[in-house]
Amino acid sequence: MLELKAVSYAYPDALYPTLSEVTLSVANKERVALVAPSGFGKTTLCKIAAGYIRSFQGSVTVDGLPLPRRGVCPVQMIFQHPELAVDPHMRLEKTLAESTHDTHEIARLCEALGIKQAWLHRYPHELSGGELQRICIARALASHPQYLVADEISTMLDAVTQADLWQFLIRETQARSMGLLFVSHSPALTKRVATRVVDLRTLPDESAKI
Amino acid sequence: MSDKNSLSHSQSHTDQEFHHHHLHASNSHHEHGAHLLQVEHLSVAFEMYDEDASFFQAKKRMVNVISDVNIAVHAGEIVAVVGASGSGKSLLADTILGIYEPNAQVSGTIWYEGIEQDARSLSQLRGHGISLVPQGVASLDPLMCVGKQVEGFGHPQSTRQARKKRRRELFSRYGLEESVAALYPHQLSGGMARRILLCCALMDDPRLIVADEPTPGLDLELAEQALSDFRDFANQGGGVMLITHDIELALHVADRVAVFYEGSIVEETAVSAFSSPELLEHEYSRALWHALPEHDFVGEAHISA
Numbered sequence: 001m002l003e004l005k006a007v008s009y010a011y012p013d014a015l016y017p018t019l020s021e022v023t024l025s026v027a028n029k030e031r032v033a034l035v036a037p038s039g040f041g042k043t044t045l046c047k048i049a050a051g052y053i054r055s056f057q058g059s060v061t062v063d064g065l066p067l068p069r070r071g072v073c074p075v076q077m078i079f080q081h082p083e084l085a086v087d088p089h090m091r092l093e094k095t096l097a098e099s100t101h102d103t104h105e106i107a108r109l110c111e112a113l114g115i116k117q118a119w120l121h122r123y124p125h126e127l128s129g130g131e132l133q134r135i136c137i138a139r140a141l142a143s144h145p146q147y148l149v150a151d152e153i154s155t156m157l158d159a160v161t162q163a164d165l166w167q168f169l170i171r172e173t174q175a176r177s178m179g180l181l182f183v184s185h186s187p188a189l190t191k192r193v194a195t196r197v198v199d200l201r202t203l204p205d206e207s208a209k210i
Numbered sequence: 211m212s213d214k215n216s217l218s219h220s221q222s223h224t225d226q227e228f229h230h231h232h233l234h235a236s237n238s239h240h241e242h243g244a245h246l247l248q249v250e251h252l253s254v255a256f257e258m259y260d261e262d263a264s265f266f267q268a269k270k271r272m273v274n275v276i277s278d279v280n281i282a283v284h285a286g287e288i289v290a291v292v293g294a295s296g297s298g299k300s301l302l303a304d305t306i307l308g309i310y311e312p313n314a315q316v317s318g319t320i321w322y323e324g325i326e327q328d329a330r331s332l333s334q335l336r337g338h339g340i341s342l343v344p345q346g347v348a349s350l351d352p353l354m355c356v357g358k359q360v361e362g363f364g365h366p367q368s369t370r371q372a373r374k375k376r377r378r379e380l381f382s383r384y385g386l387e388e389s390v391a392a393l394y395p396h397q398l399s400g401g402m403a404r405r406i407l408l409c410c411a412l413m414d415d416p417r418l419i420v421a422d423e424p425t426p427g428l429d430l431e432l433a434e435q436a437l438s439d440f441r442d443f444a445n446q447g448g449g450v451m452l453i454t455h456d457i458e459l460a461l462h463v464a465d466r467v468a469v470f471y472e473g474s475i476v477e478e479t480a481v482s483a484f485s486s487p488e489l490l491e492h493e494y495s496r497a498l499w500h501a502l503p504e505h506d507f508v509g510e511a512h513i514s515a
Contacts, residue, residue: 158501
């Protein structure tokens with residue numbers, strides 16, 4: 001169980017906090033959709049859940065334990081802008097190798113996500129946004145996380161690739177009994193993928209019921 | 211070329227009439243003169259080292275990315291270009307704006323308001339006739355306040371006061387407060403940054419806007435607002451080429467849809483054809499329809515089938 005308890009966070013110099021007293025939990029095999037309009041702190045919440053922001057109030061735990069300070073984080077995040085999530089000076093095969101040395105696993109993920117071998121020899125600017133995003137997803141999955149946090153990961157993809165990607169992620173999370181917390185602006189997509197929908201605006205009341 | 215295409219579909223004809231009947235008679239029957247933008251037989255290839263050969267023996271070879279694209283945009287209409295990621299949609303936008311990578315080889319003809327263009331004239335039109343709304347919010351200069359950035363796109367001969375006035379008009383039209391002008395890009399939310407990019411594009415009253423994925427990261431309401439801004443622009447006599455992967459939103463505002471697949475346009479059709487897969491000609495267009503979360507939500511299986 002990934003649990004966020006009474007999480008509050010204000011950006012430095014901000015007038016009011018972005019998140020206040022947010023409580024949310026994601027169980028294994030659950031696919032939780034996080035919805036709210038622009039600027040409500042969806043991305044901030046994702047970053048806190050995946051350990052990218054540490055100076056928050058409240059607690060984030062996986063099976064009762066806080067996120068580790070070193071080593072592989074059991075919660076992996078896939079970012080909204082893949083071009084900002086990879087090292088621009090590194091060929092993508094090296095970027096992928098960052099998360100695991102298991103070449104069979106990487107080969108399997110590349111196959112499943114439709115990543116062509118030729119892309120791996122290139123630099124990030126030589127790929128399109130959608131191609132890069134698939135590499136970021138393979139990188140996140142290769143480290144065998146227990147929970148996956150997906151922040152609008154398919155906005156740059158066409159409908160066909162998007163459908164393939166989500167079908168793959170649903171299969172993968174089921175097979176590995178992973179939990180998934182995802183953000184999407186598309187009501188139709190949310191309806192297809194989510195097992196539970198959480199609205200950040202009404203969260204304090206919702207979480208009381210859980 | 212593409213004009214004939216669109217006329218051969220009786221549906222796209224009525225669709226156009228419905229949206230801007232006042233322009234239709236004088237427009238669609240002309241050959242070149244009346245087209246705001248016409249692209250004929252456009253191909254783009256990149257010179258690359260052979261990726262399959264070993265590092266020291268790799269020879270240079272040409273890799274075709276866009277091949278034989280024909281597309282036209284009339285005044286007063288929005289043409290949506292939808293297609294797969296990595297199919298070359300952004301490259302098409304860059305090519306029309308005259309932005310070429312050093313290793314690119316471009317062939318074909320681009321007409322703007324009936325005049326044939328070359329690389330130099332296209333780059334002169336950039337921002338002053340044809341404007342790009344780029345895909346990435348990273349296109350803003352991170353070290354410059356956004357107000358100044360927008361003013362920088364004014365007409366080259368205009369005074370500083372005139373630019374400032376124009377920038378204020380645009381800010382108030384798009385609901386940006388005056389205080390936003392003094393902010394740096396990292397202080398803006400995603401939606402504000404997109405509106406700033408739109409303001410940059412509109413500073414010098416362009417006739418044609420090429421919008422490259424303007425909606426990702428916006429919530430539904432903001433996305434619909436962004437698209438209705440394009441609709442307004444088109445209704446005032448401008449033309450919009452809307453490059454997107456988001457068919458649902460494109461169908462809301464566009465007059466015609468061109469389906470882009472692996473570097474060429476496989477189908478140019480009326481928006482109404484997307485109401486049912488039987489009306490779509492190419493298998494990729496049908497695959498797009500089936501892949502929508504509202505419909506079957508299945509991917510590649512439909513292409514091979």
